[in-house]
Every structure is written in structure tokens, then in C-alpha cells.
Amino acid sequence: xxxxxxxxxxxxxxxxxxxxxxxxxxxxxxxxxxxxxxxxxxxxxxxxxxxxxxxxxxxxxxxxxxxxxxxxxxxxxxxxxxxxxxxxxxxxxxxxxxxxxxxxxxxxxxxxxxxxxxxxx
Amino acid sequence: xxxxxxxxxxxxxxxxxxxxxxxxxxxxxxxxxxxxxxxxxxxxxxxxxxxxxxxxxxxxxxxxxxxxxxxxxxxxxxxxxxxxxxxxxxxxxxxxxxxxxxxxxxxxxxxxxxxxxxxxx
DNA sequence: CGGTATCCATCCCGATACTG
DNA sequence: CAGTATCGGGATGGATACCG
Numbered sequence: 001x002x003x004x005x006x007x008x009x010x011x012x013x014x015x016x017x018x019x020x021x022x023x024x025x026x027x028x029x030x031x032x033x034x035x036x037x038x039x040x041x042x043x044x045x046x047x048x049x050x051x052x053x054x055x056x057x058x059x060x061x062x063x064x065x066x067x068x069x070x071x072x073x074x075x076x077x078x079x080x081x082x083x084x085x086x087x088x089x090x091x092x093x094x095x096x097x098x099x100x101x102x103x104x105x106x107x108x109x110x111x112x113x114x115x116x117x118x119x120x121x
Numbered sequence: 122x123x124x125x126x127x128x129x130x131x132x133x134x135x136x137x138x139x140x141x142x143x144x145x146x147x148x149x150x151x152x153x154x155x156x157x158x159x160x161x162x163x164x165x166x167x168x169x170x171x172x173x174x175x176x177x178x179x180x181x182x183x184x185x186x187x188x189x190x191x192x193x194x195x196x197x198x199x200x201x202x203x204x205x206x207x208x209x210x211x212x213x214x215x216x217x218x219x220x221x222x223x224x225x226x227x228x229x230x231x232x233x234x235x236x237x238x239x240x241x242x
Numbered sequence: 243c244g245g246t247a248t249c250c251a252t253c254c255c256g257a258t259a260c261t262g
Numbered sequence: 263c264a265g266t267a268t269c270g271g272g273a274t275g276g277a278t279a280c281c282g
Contacts, residue, residue, distance in 0.1 A: 005159050009152060010173045016231035017224050025146055031130060038126050044264055052131045055256050070237030081263040091233060098222045103138045105219050110137035116191030165244055176276055202243040
């Protein structure tokens with residue numbers, strides 16, 4: 001076997017890629033980051049409406065994870081009714097171009113992929 | 122609300138990003154693509170060894186999905202014992218740079234993220 | 243060697259109800 | 263408005279045994 005590859009992707013604990021993938025390989029994280037990248041700041045319910053099918057629960061969970069990782073910043077305005085705004089941190093913004101490249105690739109190639117899927121295995 | 126964002130990420134069925142994310146937002150797909158990107162061709166058991174903790178089942182399932190999407194090519198050599206080789210298709214190779222950028226970002230920022238995670242919420 | 247088939251634990255995530 | 267708490271179904275994925 002190729003020792004080089006092993007070192008690069010082998011170990012779950014030390015491999016940054018796998019560490020990151022474990023985090024963003026969920027249903028919503030990437031999408032939330034992309035939507036936040038479209039605006040300076042967004043309120044909770046605005047996010048909820050942008051990502052049509054996300055549940056309130058999953059939006060909360062996802063935002064909390066992203067906040068923990070330092071990718072998203074959360075600001076509470078002590079109003080009644082409460083107002084909470086979310087925005088990308090510098091770290092979050094540094095990730096954004098990579099995700100947007102993925103978006104571009106997806107848009108460019110989705111037709112081909114869909115065609116492939118319909119072919120007989 | 123921002124209609125533009127809604128159009129871009131709103132609908133599950135028509136949005137390519139979400140379609141793609143649904144596919145690669147699993148535990149193994151991205152990793153398998155990255156490992157395949159390191160070599161011209163790899164046999165089943167070579168892949169299995171590269172990605173230490175993946176089970177035989179999940180490797181099979183993941184490879185089949187990637188093959189269906191047309192990202193990976195599967196070649197059977199009718200030997201005894203059988204020999205099967207996997208390689209990226211042109212489509213698969215076109216995705217690779219995007220994933221490698223993500224790897225680079227992960228390597229560059231994993232320390233900061235890990236530090237963030239240890240901070241008190 | 244390169245799978246398949248089956249069983250089973252986990253946990254993701256949606257629905258619903260409730261709160262400050 | 264922006265959450266939290268709880269429940270439960272279904273998908274995810276690991277372990278094991280078997281097959282061509």
C-alpha cells in the first residue's frame with residue numbers, strides 16, 4: 001500500500017480532512033454557510049425562510065455547531081421581542097470561496113450527473 | 122426576505138447545490154474521491170486499507186453511488202481470484218480540485234477550529 | 243479477492259408542544 | 263421572535279457470516 005496516502009487520510013483523529021468532513025458532512029452546515037455568505041447579517045427567522053425545508057430544531061443545532069467552531073458569530077439584541085443576528089466570522093468567510101466553487105461545479109455538472117443516474121446499472 | 126437567495130437555495134428538487142450536497146453529505150464519498158485522486162487506479166482492498174476505518178460494506182455502497190453518478194469507473198478483470206480496479210472519470214477528476222481546496226483549507230485552519238471548540242460556550 | 247445478505251445499534255432529524 | 267424539550271420513525275453504518 002501507499003504509505004503516503006495512508007498518512008494523508010488514514011487516521012480519523014489526526015487527519016484534518018476527516019475531522020472537517022465529520023463536521024460539515026451533515027445535511028445543513030454547508031447550506032447555512034452559503035446562505036450566510038450572501039448577506040452581511042441574517043436573523044434566525046430569515047435563515048429559516050431562506051432554507052425552506054429546514055426545521056427550527058436543525059437550524060438551531062447547525063448554527064450552534066458553526067458558532068462553536070468559530071465560523072459563525074451570534075449577536076443578541078436584548079429587545080422584546082428578542083432579535084438575534086447571525087453572520088460569518090473571518091474564519092467562516094475564508095471557507096466561503098471553497099464552498100462557492102463547489103456550488104459552481106454543482107451547477108455546471110448537475111445535468112450530466114442526473115443523466116448518469118438514469119442509465120441502467 | 123431576499124427573493125434572490127430563496128431562488129438559489131430554496132427548493133430541494135431544483136437546487137443543484139442541495140442535490141449535490143445530499144449526495145456527498147455522507148460519511149465517505151468525499152474521502153473516497155480524494156484517495157482515488159491520489160492514484161491512477163486502485164483496487165478494492167487497496168482503497169479499504171487507505172481509508173482505515175471504513176467497513177467493506179460502506180466502501181461498496183459508496184463506490185456504487187459514485188459509479189452511478191459517473192464520477193468513478195469500475196473495471197473488472199475476469200481473473201481467479203477476481204481483480205477490480207477503480208478510477209476517477211473525467212467528471213470525477215473535474216471535481217477533485219474543489220475537494221483538494223477544501224483539504225487545504227482544513228489543514229490550514231484545523232488548529233484554530235480545535236481551539237475554538239475548547240472554549241466555553 | 244471482492245463482494246452480498248442479514249441483523250442490529252445508533253443517531254439524525256422532523257413533528258409537535260411549550261417557554262421567556 | 264427565538265428558541266428548548268421530548269418523542270419517535272427511518273436512514274446510516276458497523277459486525278458477522280456467507281458466496282462466486
